[in-house]
Amino acid sequence: MLQQVIIAAVVAAGFVLLTGPFFIPELHKLKFGQSIREEGPKSHQAKSGTPTMGGIMIIGGITLATLVAAPWSTEVLLALFIMLGHFVLGFLDDYIKVVKKRNLGLKARQKLAGQILIAVVTMYIGTQVLGIDTGIWIPGANIDIDLGWLYYPLVLFVLVGTSNAVNLTDGLDGLASGEMAIAGSAFAVVSVLSGHPDLALFCVAIAAACLGFLRFNAHPAKVFMGDTGSLALGGALAAVGILTHTELLLIVIGFVFVCEALSVIIQVISFQTTGKRVFRMSPIHHHFELGGWSEWKVVTVFWLVGLLASVIGLSLVPQP
Secondary structure, eight states: OOHHHHHHHHHHHHHHHHHHHHHHHHHHHHHOOOOOTTTSOGGGGTTTTTBBHHHHHHHHHHHHHHHHHHHOHHHHHEEEEEEEEHHHHHHHHHHHHHOOOOTOOHHHHHHHHHHHHHHHHHHHHHHHTOOOOSSSTTTTEEEEEEEGGHHHHHHHHHHHHHHHHHHTTTTTTTTTHHHHHHHHHHHHHHHHHHOOOHHHHHHHHHHHHHHHHHHHHHHHHHHOOOHHHHHHHHHHHHHHOOOOOOHHHHHHHTTTHHHHHHHHHHHHHHHHHOOOOOSSSSSSHHHHHHTTHHHHHHHHHHHHHHHHHHEEEETEEEEE
């Protein structure tokens, strides 16, 4: 197992580190630059034109490492399907925005339709082939509650919620990639403890690829992952939560992602109902930026919060 872990980590990180110096200049040549929204922090305008769609490197590294190091079991292939399905959605979104110069990218209903399709395939294979039941494990209490048919909309909610939460987090240099490296590492341990060693190798590949990406994505970023990376990484994280039957643990280990998504929801509801904003700007990382924190300070503090959340999450998982 240790040898497979090392292979997965080396292949995933190595792929990103080796392709980056060649791939990023190509993105420059193709003018696949990031558009910065005018209502965002003024300091971010300097990032306009920075190459995006770097998530292609991350997902390429994860896929290759998983296929090389992990057994091609049904659950591993399903995890790859979920990740790659979200990768396609993210790629199309970025392509429309960056290449076709249409700022909104995929329409919300188009993206949701794709995620529903991924969820249906996931639920069918999960229940009919892998034998996943409709129960849900409650962290801390260590009990299972059978949700019956309600489990199916829960799977869709986990896929949509997690992928979009990671997408919203990807707003500062290195923030989403660092958080995913932490969460991926934590879920590698969760996978082992819950009896899914094959998925642990998938998680190791996620963590290693994201760490490799930080070489180019840490402040000041030379490339952004774009929706191509963030949606796919969110889908990968959701896949592991569903397949290890630790869906609620995503809330704990992915605490930073949850806070980012909630801040947007709270801001929108507050502004539409009262005309007032709760935060200076959402997602919440911008709130701290506008409060005077440097970008690097926000990212570092959020990483530390994510690390603490992962430690707490792991403490809730029963030992085998």
